[in-house]
Amino acid sequence: MSLSRITRLSTKTLTAASIACVFNVSALPACPNPGWLEQNYDKPNVPRTNYRNSFNKLITWLPAFHMVHDQIIAEGMPATVTAKFDYGAVAHKDLEQETVRFYLRGQHDTQWRDLGTAVTNRDGKATVTLPAMNAGQYRIYAAVPADGTGTEGFVTVIQPNTPAVLFDIDGTLTESDAEAVGDYTGIDRADEKEGAYTLVRRYLDLGYQPVYLTARVYWYAKGTRDWLKWVGLPQGFLRTSLSNETSMFRTAEYKIEQIQQLQRQGLNIVRAYGNAKTDAEAFIRAGLGAENSFTIGGDAGYYGTTAITNNSYYDHITELVDNFPEAQCE
Template structure:
């Protein structure tokens, strides 16, 4: 009898301890259904050159998504420029910033920031509870806007990571065509359903692309058009080229950052040899590295053939739910 009680107690302690180690499950309802966005009063630009810039060119603003561990201070970078080709920076002008998300009932005003010589502002988001938040930025001079997302995670948060070009889209080159307005990038059959299936299993979704930062607006629009989560989206903040060198080291470096923050990347998807190299450099097991396209199955990776339709039923649907609470 005493031995039986010891077994019961041991199982109970293990279960409680295991449950305590699990991170909270992502809940995107608040961030995806915010109250009406703030509408600050429009004021005149401080500089005549910026008045002309705003009058004759279309805003092409973007914000870099941020992921931090609970307890850490978050800072988000907003980049403000005009025209999809010119990308003329908005310098020395006022930008209002707001935040809304987990546990909040209304937008919180974060302050009035001034763009620097690169058209950037650095928004102090403070320390937030674990969850997801929408950061809304408004240019005071013309009320043009951009939105970024803050993800505050706990240790052991489980995530699935995706490349975009040639992995969710059918071709690496489609990003260029879409950017130039020549066509809309086509998704692989089943790509959107696959991402949504992982989200329904409570995995955090992460997109990691070597696209340059100025494609953030188009990238987020494309994700939204597919009906899949538009964040967490990480592009190359220092990238200027559509086909940069050093893709593998860039991606491996960011994955290592995520791992150091306690994110458990349980599975990754890619299409290129640079994806295979990046995932290997970051220590992702080949058994959880899925590659589609010409390089499917290379270097011990798991092959995805032609599209994701059968992959969903054979792999995704039989994957256990994320360990979260």
């Protein structure tokens, strides 16, 4: 075979290999858009209807504690979103057998999209099934047409290996666990842990998806969202427990399950922050690694986690966050 023939074949082979290499390189996952998460949108125009269950007229004069169970799902996969409706700060009476309506709004939508209606079950829960969607951030609004109340939550559709940082709330972003009561009742605001706002903002600036994972039971979701907004942090993904039993007696197991579920969807949790022994146990047992698992407060360093000293984040930010690499996303 002539030298020129060999050269032409080698060039074709090299070109084909180069093309194959290009197509085998996975695109980077999408970065979160904190600005969109922080925008305030008017709620959708919900047509008023009569009560499906006339008994519900007797409870809807009480303050509403509705919530949407936020979801993080893999791109291209359908998802079921659950909303829970109840009334009364003490009684927490479920809204049973009542019509509710769901709406969806994506980052590039100019208005809410009506997803149709569902009927609550005996636990005051209703679900809506979303089709497979492109990566991005979406808002869900769940409304009670009979009384005009409603609640907003978030659905985040991610691509494989989306980088994220996880934060507990009570005693981690707030000064202490006991302050949750103030947020719940609306009587007072929980104090921010020193440097907590700056800590979360640093990771947002680096492109990491924020994940708020708390053992607060679901009726604290409303006050928790209000607190995040008050502090000046985007809500993103907030996960609360759906039962008192879980919050009080299965905290570590609950957080392990939630972390693993997020990982199965493609979330890459590169760091996690907590304060309680159950946080530390969950982070280590979920496989996040001691060097990526940080604890603050009286139990700092428990279960082999990396301790943050002085009950403040400022030194930690200077030493371990300011020089942390930017998230691999675009």
